[in-house]
Amino acid sequence: MEYEGNIIKFNEGLENLIDNIELDGVNCVLDHKDDKKRDAIEYLCQKFKDKHGKIDTLRIPICGECAEALCGTGWVLLFCIYCGRSQWVYRPKAKLKYGKDVHVIWMDICPFCSEVTDNYDDVK
Numbered sequence: 001m002e003y004e005g006n007i008i009k010f011n012e013g014l015e016n017l018i019d020n021i022e023l024d025g026v027n028c029v030l031d032h033k034d035d036k037k038r039d040a041i042e043y044l045c046q047k048f049k050d051k052h053g054k055i056d057t058l059r060i061p062i063c064g065e066c067a068e069a070l071c072g073t074g075w076v077l078l079f080c081i082y083c084g085r086s087q088w089v090y091r092p093k094a095k096l097k098y099g100k101d102v103h104v105i106w107m108d109i110c111p112f113c114s115e116v117t118d119n120y121d122d123v124k
């Protein structure tokens with residue numbers, strides 16, 4: 001994926017981030033503690049500007065459990081746009097205090113990406 005970071009901040013409600021078209025046979029891609037496949041029930045969406053300045057939408061298939069966690073107040077989802085990795089943060093135990101309206105933190109890069117990038121630099 002070639003998103004270069006220009007995240008358009010959303011002030012729309014969480015309901016506007018949800019889209020549920022064409023979900024047959026699609027599995028949830030978010031982080032779960034086990035490897036069990038879970039049918040996606042909807043998409044989590046976010047708009048981005050690509051490097052040509054065009055607005056593009058990222059659609060992430062999510063399952064019922066994840067949708068529930070997103071809508072609840074206990075969890076914040078960290079999602080890396082670059083590599084697609086995700087991580088759930090439990091608010092009461094989080095080091096950072098997230099606002100009540102924050103459900104997803106979109107990252108351009110995560111610890112995993114930076115590790116890969118470092119390795120790549122070594123090879124050059």
Ligand SMILES: [Zn+2]
Nearest residue numbers: 028030063066
């Ligand atoms: Zn899920």
Ligand SMILES: [Zn+2]
Nearest residue numbers: 080083110113
């Ligand atoms: Zn990443």
